[in-house]
Amino acid sequence: MIEVICNDRLGKKVRVKCNSDDTIGDLKKLIAAQTGTKAEKIILKKWYNIYKDNITLADYEIHDGMNIELYYQ
Amino acid sequence: MVSNMKKEKSSKQHKHRSDHDRVEKIRDRERRSPSNDDKSRSPTPTKSNTNDSSNITREGTERMSLSINETNKLRASLGLKPLTIDDHTTTDSDTTKKSLNSDENFVHRPAINLTEKKRTEHVTEKLSVHKEKRMLQEKFLATSTLASEPAESAISWVEKMRQTEEEKRKAAKRAKLLEQMDEEFGVSNLIHEESEKQKQKRYTSKNLAGLRVEHSIEEFKEGQQVILTLKDKKILSDKKDDDDDDDDGDEDVLFNVNIADNETAKERAELAKKKTSGYRAYNDNETADQFGMLNPNKLLEQYDDKKKSSFRLESDGAYDMSNEKVMDEMKQEIRARMQSLTVPTPKVASEYYTTTEMEQFKKPKKVTKKKIRSRKMLKADDLLAMDSSEPRESSTSISLRRAETRRPTAIVSTSKERPTTISLDKLKREMITTTTTEDDDLLGPDNDLSYGPIEDDAFDELQTVINKTMKLKTKKDSISAEKALSELIEERDRKLKVEIKSEPMEVGIIVPSSSVPPDDKSLVLDTMSEFCRTVGENTIDTTSNIPKLRAATKIKRVNAQASKKSSSKTNVTLDPDDELLQHALQNEDFDDDAMDDTPVEDVNTKPFRLEESILAAEPTLNRGLGSALQLALQKGYIEQEKTRQNARFVSDISAIHYTIEEKNSYEIDDKHARRDRYTSGPLTDFKEKEHYRPDVKLEYVDEGGRRMNEKEAFRFLSHRFHGKGSGKKKIEKRAKKLVEEEMMKKNVNTNRSRDPQLPPGSITKN
Numbered sequence: 001m002i003e004v005i006c007n008d009r010l011g012k013k014v015r016v017k018c019n020s021d022d023t024i025g026d027l028k029k030l031i032a033a034q035t036g037t038k039a040e041k042i043i044l045k046k047w048y049n050i051y052k053d054n055i056t057l058a059d060y061e062i063h064d065g066m067n068i069e070l071y072y073q
Numbered sequence: 074m075v076s077n078m079k080k081e082k083s084s085k086q087h088k089h090r091s092d093h094d095r096v097e098k099i100r101d102r103e104r105r106s107p108s109n110d111d112k113s114r115s116p117t118p119t120k121s122n123t124n125d126s127s128n129i130t131r132e133g134t135e136r137m138s139l140s141i142n143e144t145n146k147l148r149a150s151l152g153l154k155p156l157t158i159d160d161h162t163t164t165d166s167d168t169t170k171k172s173l174n175s176d177e178n179f180v181h182r183p184a185i186n187l188t189e190k191k192r193t194e195h196v197t198e199k200l201s202v203h204k205e206k207r208m209l210q211e212k213f214l215a216t217s218t219l220a221s222e223p224a225e226s227a228i229s230w231v232e233k234m235r236q237t238e239e240e241k242r243k244a245a246k247r248a249k250l251l252e253q254m255d256e257e258f259g260v261s262n263l264i265h266e267e268s269e270k271q272k273q274k275r276y277t278s279k280n281l282a283g284l285r286v287e288h289s290i291e292e293f294k295e296g297q298q299v300i301l302t303l304k305d306k307k308i309l310s311d312k313k314d315d316d317d318d319d320d321d322g323d324e325d326v327l328f329n330v331n332i333a334d335n336e337t338a339k340e341r342a343e344l345a346k347k348k349t350s351g352y353r354a355y356n357d358n359e360t361a362d363q364f365g366m367l368n369p370n371k372l373l374e375q376y377d378d379k380k381k382s383s384f385r386l387e388s389d390g391a392y393d394m395s396n397e398k399v400m401d402e403m404k405q406e407i408r409a410r411m412q413s414l415t416v417p418t419p420k421v422a423s424e425y426y427t428t429t430e431m432e433q434f435k436k437p438k439k440v441t442k443k444k445i446r447s448r449k450m451l452k453a454d455d456l457l458a459m460d461s462s463e464p465r466e467s468s469t470s471i472s473l474r475r476a477e478t479r480r481p482t483a484i485v486s487t488s489k490e491r492p493t494t495i496s497l498d499k500l501k502r503e504m505i506t507t508t509t510t511e512d513d514d515l516l517g518p519d520n521d522l523s524y525g526p527i528e529d530d531a532f533d534e535l536q537t538v539i540n541k542t543m544k545l546k547t548k549k550d551s552i553s554a555e556k557a558l559s560e561l562i563e564e565r566d567r568k569l570k571v572e573i574k575s576e577p578m579e580v581g582i583i584v585p586s587s588s589v590p591p592d593d594k595s596l597v598l599d600t601m602s603e604f605c606r607t608v609g610e611n612t613i614d615t616t617s618n619i620p621k622l623r624a625a626t627k628i629k630r631v632n633a634q635a636s637k638k639s640s641s642k643t644n645v646t647l648d649p650d651d652e653l654l655q656h657a658l659q660n661e662d663f664d665d666d667a668m669d670d671t672p673v674e675d676v677n678t679k680p681f682r683l684e685e686s687i688l689a690a691e692p693t694l695n696r697g698l699g700s701a702l703q704l705a706l707q708k709g710y711i712e713q714e715k716t717r718q719n720a721r722f723v724s725d726i727s728a729i730h731y732t733i734e735e736k737n738s739y740e741i742d743d744k745h746a747r748r749d750r751y752t753s754g755p756l757t758d759f760k761e762k763e764h765y766r767p768d769v770k771l772e773y774v775d776e777g778g779r780r781m782n783e784k785e786a787f788r789f790l791s792h793r794f795h796g797k798g799s800g801k802k803k804i805e806k807r808a809k810k811l812v813e814e815e816m817m818k819k820n821v822n823t824n825r826s827r828d829p830q831l832p833p834g835s836i837t838k839n
Contacts (some may be wrong), residue, residue, distance in 0.1 A: 001156040002826075014140075015139075016144075019156055026151070026153050030144070033147050033151065073260060
């Protein structure tokens with residue numbers, strides 16, 4: 001179980017607990033549940049690298065405590 | 074698009090770093106205290122919080138973080154599998170690792186426990202000891218003990234022992250036999266003695282007595298230790314029939330190997346120097362023998378045995394050098410007496426005398442004997458003559474002869490009365506005593522100086538000199554009182570004159586001489602004089618500069634003169650020379666006045682003119698407007714305007730269209746023009762203002778009133794400096810930006826229909 005921090009830079013900073021084998025899509029769902037936005041609207045980025053929905057966090061090498069940028073479509 | 078991305082990048086970089094830090098700190102704080110306010114740390118405005126869902130934790134402090142249970146629930150609702158707890162532990166360990174690695178959490182190595190250390194040392198020692206013991210024991214094991222030997226019968230052992238015994242006995246027997254034999258021959262005692270002797274014999278320097286050393290004594294220097302060894306001898310000592318041979322076959326000869334080698338080397342060198350070894354018809358290098366005798370010619374010298382210099386040690390093993398020394402001295406003497414037949418080389422005769430030869434032409438100085446004053450035997454007639462010459466001299470002169478003359482007069486009188494030899498003798502004596510006081514020669518009264526008449530040459534000279542000095546001194550003293558008075562009066566007159574000149578302010582007020590005593594050193598302050606002085610100064614300042622200067626100079630001169638006068642005051646009696654000096658100085662001053670193009674009379678009159686301006690009648694207005702204006706100025710009705718009007722601005726005509734072509738006549742590159750730009754002014758900080766450190770905040774404001782940051786401010790400045798602004802596009806861009814900012818401030822529409830490529834926070838018009 002890892003905890004990932006998603007920052008909006010506009011006031012939304014969310015800590016999401018998830019498994020490392022979860023996909024980005026799952027993470028987005030969790031974020032959406034926590035922030036109150038729609039999961040489809042969320043875009044997770046790391047410096048212009050948009051994380052794709054079907055790939056797991058482990059594959060993206062997202063570890064515990066990492067920050068991910070939160071954007072919206 | 075590109076620009077947006079760029080902005081994003083830069084912003085992101087900053088944010089990333091800060092984010093990371095913040096994350097770390099947050100984690101730590103969380104660990105320590107679960108309740109912490111993230112809102113305080115977040116820079117973003119808090120208005121977005123209102124849009125947050127209701128899933129904020131109960132405490133309201135943790136930033137959007139759900140507990141595990143909640144997340145599991147959430148996941149269940151979403152259709153995801155629940156959180157795996159294995160990772161949790163690993164993550165915990167990771168975090169702990171991280172915490173350990175962080176700078177804050179570090180563990181020191183435990184300190185060295187001294188007791189433990191001691192114990193370990195002790196133990197190691199013991200171990201080593203034991204080890205050694207073991208080693209030894211192993212050794213012992215190697216040796217065969219009685220028990221380890223092959224089992225032998227007792228009989229064999231006994232036999233062995235018997236054998237050894239027998240051998241011992243036999244040895245003893247043999248020894249006895251030998252001794253018996255020795256006793257028979259009678260040698261045993263001798264052997265005993267010798268052995269004893271050998272033990273007791275000591276070898277001292279006395280043992281060396283009589284031995285011969287085969288080197289010359291000169292080779293042994295003082296303080297030098299030379300080891301001498303016995304020279305090799307032939308086994309068969311052949312005694313030759315020749316008498317020259319000194320060798321005794323039986324005698325031991327001591328020699329040093331090194332010295333011997335040196336000698337041989339020297340001989341070889343000599344042979345090498347000799348070009349032709351062999352017969353020499355003309356013996357050119359005849360050298361004297363040590364005794365001063367020539368070497369006799371030898372035939373076939375090289376085959377003769379070389380004479381070896383040697384000396385013999387004496388009884389105590391030493392050799393006395395004193396005899397040798399004596400011999401050496403004798404030799405030296407003989408050598409010195411030898412005369413060489415070499416003639417000094419003939420030199421070309423010089424045409425000129427040398428300095429030494431010149432000296433022979435000098436006249437020897439006549440050694441003039443000191444004039445011994447032959448003393449006249451003063452007779453009565455002589456005394457009388459002296460008496461007559463006395464009144465010729467000045468009465469004031471304190472001549473030394475007075476003492477001399479007085480007494481003789483008295484004595485003469487007495488002598489006249491009673492012409493006795495005794496008195497004459499007395500006279501003589503007294504004369505002598507008086508003369509001796511004058512002369513350098515110290516002669517007692519008993520000395521009979523009967524040379525002749527006294528030679529007064531030197532004496533007369535002395536006398537005249539003394540008289541002169543006395544005159545000079547007494548002349549001063551002898552000035553009569555009347556003369557002094559007259560002089561004083563003169564001084565006063567002079568002083569008065571000076572006073573008049575010095576104080577031009579005193580209008581017509583000639584200080585009465587009586588009031589100011591001439592000899593008074595004190596400064597007299599009169600109210601009138603003071604008033605006039607002060608008044609005068611003011612007027613001088615305002616009217617013109619020239620009279621001011623004059624006054625200043627006059628004051629200076631006055632001061633000088635006053636000083637002189639004061640000095641003169643102290644000196645009641647003036648030397649004639651000093652008087653002259655003063656006169657000259659005064660004349661000089663007068664000359665100075667003359668130099669100023671004002672004769673003495675003018676000097677007197679001009680100050681009065683100034684006085685007139687102050688205290689005289691007001692100038693009338695009948696002269697003209699100018700004089701009236703001047704009067705007004707004087708009185709102070711009109712103020713002189715010092716500021717001059719600039720002709721350019723005053724004139725009616727003004728050029729409207731003109732361009733300033735050349736403002737800077739000098740180039741900026743010119744060294745000398747630039748000099749004052751950078752060099753003038755305070756080069757170092759003020760020392761008084763060291764502690765003054767003002768908190769300066771420079772705020773730049775835009776035209777619209779907006780605060781400008783550094784960049785914009787600089788842009789603004791450069792525009793002003795160059796006189797050119799930005800181009801059209803730039804201006805439009807900036808205007809757009811401003812508009813956007815305003816929009817930002819008003820409404821932030823974030824979620825609706827936005828271009829995904831735009832960075833968050835960018836405003837789009839809907």
